[in-house]
Amino acid sequence: MAQAIEKIRKLFSLDILRCPADDRGELELRTEDVRCRSCGRIYPIVGGFPVLIVSESRFEPEPGNNL
Ligand SMILES: [Zn+2]
Numbered sequence: 001m002a003q004a005i006e007k008i009r010k011l012f013s014l015d016i017l018r019c020p021a022d023d024r025g026e027l028e029l030r031t032e033d034v035r036c037r038s039c040g041r042i043y044p045i046v047g048g049f050p051v052l053i054v055s056e057s058r059f060e061p062e063p064g065n066n067l
Contacts, residue, residue: 009029017052021039022038025038025039032045034052040060
């Protein structure tokens with residue numbers, strides 16, 4: 001898994017991965033998923049590669065929202 005993350009990190013360093021939902025959202029690589037800093041969508045990492053498909057994304061509950 002660490003090697004896969006390193007591969008993804010290289011892609012991120014090339015700045016070619018962008019959020020497909022808003023077209024220019026900067027993506028943040030996390031341990032097991034990828035989060036868009038712009039719209040907050042979270043994309044899964046499957047097989048060591050981020051799945052940047054809007055229909056596969058989800059939203060994280062906002063911190064402080066006690067629903
Ligand atoms: Zn986005």
